[in-house]
Amino acid sequence: MGIIMLIGFITIGFFIFPIGITLCSIIGLCYGIIGKDKLFTRWSFIGLSVGIIFLIYTYYVIQGM
Numbered sequence: 001m002g003i004i005m006l007i008g009f010i011t012i013g014f015f016i017f018p019i020g021i022t023l024c025s026i027i028g029l030c031y032g033i034i035g036k037d038k039l040f041t042r043w044s045f046i047g048l049s050v051g052i053i054f055l056i057y058t059y060y061v062i063q064g065m
Contacts, residue, residue, distance in 0.1 A: 018058045022051030 004024055008016035025047035032041030 015058065018051060018054035021047060022055060025051050 004020060004027075008020045008023075012019070025044045028044035029041060029048060032038075032044050
């Protein structure tokens with residue numbers, strides 16, 4: 001997951017945070033469901049929720065420019 005964030009930070013810059021958190025949490029959510037790990041799935045879902053909130057916030061900030 002850290003590699004995804006690092007490569008995205010190098011290529012996209014600051015905007016990787018809303019995209020990277022969402023992408024990593026989707027991957028984690030799939031892994032948690034396949035592995036039947038309830039704690040991992042719960043934290044991945046929380047990360048997905050935070051990532052979606054960041055995406056919406058970033059969208060409105062860009063639209064306001």
